[in-house]
Amino acid sequence: MFNLTRKDFIRVLGGFFAAIWAAFATYPFFRYLMSGAEKKTGEDSQVTSLSLGKADDFIPGSSKNFKFGSIPALMVRTEDGAFHAYNAICTHLGCTVQFSSEKKHIFCACV
Amino acid sequence: MLGEISETTFKWLDERLSLSAVASAAGKKKVPLHKQSFWYYMGGIAMLLLAVQFLTGILLMVYYIPELSSANSSVLFINSQIDFGWFVRSMHSWGANILIFVLFAHMFSAYFMKAYRKPRELTWISGLGLLMLCFGFGFTGYLLPWDEVAFFATKIGIDIAEQVPLIGGILANLLKGGSEVGQGTLSRFFLLHVIVLPLGLFAIAGIHLLLVQLHGMSEPKSFQAQAPEKKKYEMFFPDFFMKDLMVWLLAFNVLATIVILFPWGVGPEADPFAAAPAGIKPEWYFLGMFQFLKLLPAHIGFIEGEKVGLLIFALIGGIFAAAPFIDKGENPKLSMFFDIYGLMILIGLIAFTIWGYLA
Amino acid sequence: MNYPLWSIPGLGGSWAVGLISVIHVFISHFAVGGGIFFAVTEYLALKRSDSNDFALRHNSEMLYAYLRKHSKFFMMVTTVAGAVTGVGIWFSISLVSPDGTASLIQTYSLGWATEYLFFVAEIATVLVYFYTWDKVSKELHLALAQWYAVLSVFTLIIINGILSFMLTPGGWIESKAWYEGFFNPTYWPSLILRLLVMLAIAGMYSLITSARLKASESEDVANFRAYMLKYSSKWFIPVFLIGPIVGFWFFSQVPQAVITNIFTGIQSSGVGNFSILARAIYLSLILSGTVLVFALVGPYLNPRGFSFGSAVAFLVCGLGVTSMSEWSREMLRKPYVIYNYMYSNGIRKADLETINKDSFAAFSKWEDPDNIGVSMFRQQCMICHTTDGYRSMKKLLGERDLEGIKTFLLMMRETDPEKNSYLNIMPPLVGTDKEVEALAEYLVTLKPVKLGV
Structure with missing residues (x-):
């Protein structure tokens, strides 16, 4: 069953490197979608205390x-x-x- | 081993999707080889650019906010904060302009090669419909960044739409969605741009492509006149398709180079109450028509000048669109007339556009 | 500032150098890659010439005919165009950036001399190679091809040391030992990268000669044409396989500040000068990727449909990739001509303090005492900026008035990155307060005079 011919090997290798190039090509779009979550708006991290009203x-x-x-x-x-x-x-x-x-x-x- | 796997996979799919029938149909398609073969690539380039618009459009919607106070800043956010946001945005803006240009080239090349003749009348009409839709995309998309230039250009556009005889007022109100160009307009334009027009585009583009597959490539008269043994063809699949891919790569490279060297900026946010800045002009593909309308006097006889202008456009465009039904290829004089007619439109369009640009 | 400068209005000196260099790079890479191409292909031809198989023997004959045709093209392009543009680079850089050029010559006198030696030997060999077709034995002719390949690779081995030195001078900054600068951190990755690219470029040029074979002549020629196109496209395989890995290696050796610069460009501003580096690198990646796909779907998968026009279009794409990559590499160095040692305007980093204390006039032999502002502009800004063309000062100054320009220039003189945000892309300004003032007064005259209110 598992008899890899030379041609198969070259194909797999070629596919592997093609995948690397494809990853290069799609990386920007991945970054595009990711960076939205990574941008922190100023108020989030700045709050250290706040008042909820009078204790009574x-x-x-x-x-x-x-x-x-x-x-x-x-x-x-x-x-x-x-x-x-x-x-x-x-x-x-x-x-x-x-x-x-x-x-x-x-x-x-x-x- | 890999060969076996792909064979089994193909067989599995073939039994369910009858792929071999499709493959054998595709295998029969031939592309004539001649001096004008170059123009056969235009449709393919347009398709590629449409795909680019579709993908970048989806990506832009991830961050774009169609709301009056956020629209401009959200585009600015895409352009300046999001990784590669400038790339996606510029790709969309530049791609749109290049797409319209390619569509013009596609349309005129089909026209002058008389590719609209029987049996391709409907292909021709659906193609014109696609161009109109793309104009619609251009017009609605232009407003979405809500910057100064877009705001006033849209005002002018709606003003012109108002001049359409009989339905002008209704049309303008439908577009505006409020007493003035504002949130209502933005919402409607957004909706048109991302839902309504794309659906229409898919439908008509589907018909257009189906018809192209049905009829095969049109052969120009000079080619048809050749002796059968002199006619050269190549197979659509894989030969022409491979060439198509190469042309796509070239087109994509051109687009990427333009996008990267001249990224598209964002204008200052529109202020509906500020005076219009100098040099407000519609997009270049409307510029020729705009310039023509500007030349007309305010009133021609009883009717307003712009109304007359729109009627003239309708007449010119109507005859242009009706070409396949009049010029059937039987009458050489008619054929000649349409050649000259098309040439005049092309020259007129270029001349008025340049004039509008310089004015 | 020991030399006068060449002023090119509109275009700017750097573009003059750039245009000449890019053409030179595209040809010189062919000269090296082509050398290997000839050696390998002629070896194949020789091996097949005494095969028992008739088809192979026939293929060998065709290969020889092909190589002879290609070698004429090769000789013309590399010796004429290559040499002219090569000398052109020297002319233009010594006029536009004399101090940078002087540094390079002084540091690597021996290197340049050796480079020249190899170059002359290379040219001589290619001439002998071309004129000895059929005049010497096949074995000797092959040996000539191999000898040429060795010589041309040596020209790369040497010049690569000097070019990569400019980006990453490494230990040389401290020790001033030539070998530390020569075998600098990016020496090996850029050597391999260039070799890979050279093989691809050799294939690209070979596609031109192959596509010119007339398929209509006979079925035999048509078959050989298809074979050659496919064969040429295989020269892209090395860069496809190893390119990305070596690319990573290269960038891992580049100074951290440069990488930060690139990422700022990706993230924060699509429009503006800060991001042009990131954009240029990205474009060269896109173009490289598409060139590979082009080679696959064009000459490799559909050689019969690959026309001469396609080959030319492909060559133009290749020129595009080369230009973008070399331009990016040049910009990686910004704001230096020799990283961390000499700024792009020829001022040494070590001299900053002295100049600011004494005066720029004391430092420059070519300052015009009546036009200090103009002299300052010419010697410190003009390497990258023009008055109203490329990177136009008129445009960049915008709405600033004299006071605004002065404040801006004083900020540009700061050497603390906290105070001067331009430090990572522009050399700091140098000179006394008076000189800076004179420069501001000159710059304000560049702006169009506004009439009325």
């Missing part, structure tokens, strides 16, 4: 989803009065998580 506006056991730069974030005030802020991207499927004040836990609607 958040009763213990409440929460708020907010935008932190380009990242979805979640702030929870627990019953003990402490503030906790999280990156709200779920580790499972990448959805945005929320806080349930009844069940008192953070959950994700994407199952």
Whole structure:
């Protein structure tokens, strides 16, 4: 079955090098499509802190989803009065998580 | 081993797609060899350039935003921020212009070689339709970067469309999509440019190509008159096709060289309330007609000058398009008339374009 | 600045040099590649001449006839056009860039002398080769071809050292030892790259002679014509196979700053001078790729349909690739003529401080004290710019007024890349405040005078 003739070998070799040249030819279009994702807009990386309002506006056991730069974030005030802020991207499927004040836990609607 | 694999693959596909029938049909196609054979390549070049437009057009849509405040800056973003964005954009802009030029060459060469005669009347008409569609692409695409020159050129274009007898007002409103050239116009032009016209193009180009395959290459009279043993042909596949590929490579090289040495820039963003800058001119392929319209007086008799101008265009174009139905090749005087007629149009077009360019 | 300069309005001196050089490169590469082509093809002809197979013996006869025809073309092109353009380069560079030329001669006196020796031997051999067809034995004639090939490769071996030295002088900058400059980092990759290209160019020229064979003469000629076209196109195989690898090798040896320059061009500005380097390299890649496909679909797959016109078109494409590649290579060096040592306007990097402290006048023997501005422009800018033609100052200065030009020029004098963003493509300006002012005053006169408001 696996009897590679000389002609076959030359063909495979030729195809291999042709593929290298083809990669050269398509590289610019690959870069064209890729560079959109690589361009970072200024605000994303610059945000280091932001204000969500007065501390008294958040009763213990409440929460708020907010935008932190380009990242979805979640702030929870627990019953003990402490503030906790999280990156709200779920580790499972990448959805945005929320806080349930009844069940008192953070959950994700994407199952 | 490779031979076996490709054989099996071909057999598998052949049983499902009847490739060998297509291959044997393609194998029969012949291309006459003579002094004017050069012009046979024009259609192929146009097809290549259309493919380039199609691909670069898709790529541009990845970053282009058809919205009034973002259109110009998104094109600028493509041109100056995205890797090879300048290449894709310039390819599209230069390719469009070269395509129109090649289409002109294709049309006039077919015309003067009398390739429109029976049975190719419909090929001729569909070809003219494709040229019109490409004009449409040019006109709508010109506005999309939303720069100063494009904005005012579009205003002029819509103004001329308004002069079309009877339906002019409706046509202009349909194009504008608002009281003035603005977001409505941009949205419509975008839609026309990327959806409506391409669909039309695919349909008509499909018919055009199918007809070309059906009838084969047209043979000029001088060639037909030769004794059968003197007539030389070559096979379309693979001989002519290989040559076609070489011509495509050359055409692509020309395009790439122009694109890289003279990349297409972006003009300043259009400001609808600013005064029109000096030197507003339509694209070169509309320039001849534009110059002609400019020469007409405001009123000819009861009718507006521009209306008369458009009627004249319709008449000239109508006769040009009707050539296959009048010049059937039986009457040498008619044949002669159409030769001169075409020559006059060609000279007139070139003269008015140069005039418009210098004016 | 020890020499007067040649001013070519509109075109600019660099273009004059460029046009002559590109033609010379295209011919001299043929001279070397063609040498190998003759040696190999004549070897085939000789080997086949005493074959038992009639077809091969016949092929051998045809090959000999072909080689004789091709050798006339070869001799004419390489000895006449090649030599004239070669001398033309010397004339033009010594007028346009005398200091750069002087540096090259001083560093490589022995190299140039050897180059000249090989060149003379090469020319003599090609003449003997052409005039001894049928006059000496076949074996001796083949030996002449081989001898020619060796001599011509040696001319490449030498000049490649000097050319690649200009881009990557390597250890020479410190040690000033000639061999460190000669066998510099890009010596080997560019030697191999050039050899590969030379073989392809030899094939390209051979396509011309082959396409001129008249297929209509007889079936026999038609067959041989097709055979020769296919054979010639095979000379593209080496560059197709090894070209990309050696290309990578070459770019891996180029200074990092140059690579950064290229990528800035790809990313940030399609329009403008910063990106022209990236664009030129990209174009030469596109053209090289298409030349290979052309060779495949043209002479290789469809030799019978390959006309003389196609061969000429192909040759023009080849000239296009050569021009773009050589132009890119020249621009890689920007803003130097000898990388990191001498700027393109002939000013040594080491002299910058002294000149700025004393004055440009003290440094230049050709400064006109009444027209300091003009002298400054001629000696520092004119190597790349013209007043109103190629890279026109009129256009580049734009709307700037005297004050604007002065500020710009002062920025150009900075040698800190943070302060002078043009440093990676243009030599820094040198001179005292007064001299810079004089230059600004001259430049402002180039702009069209605006009337009214």
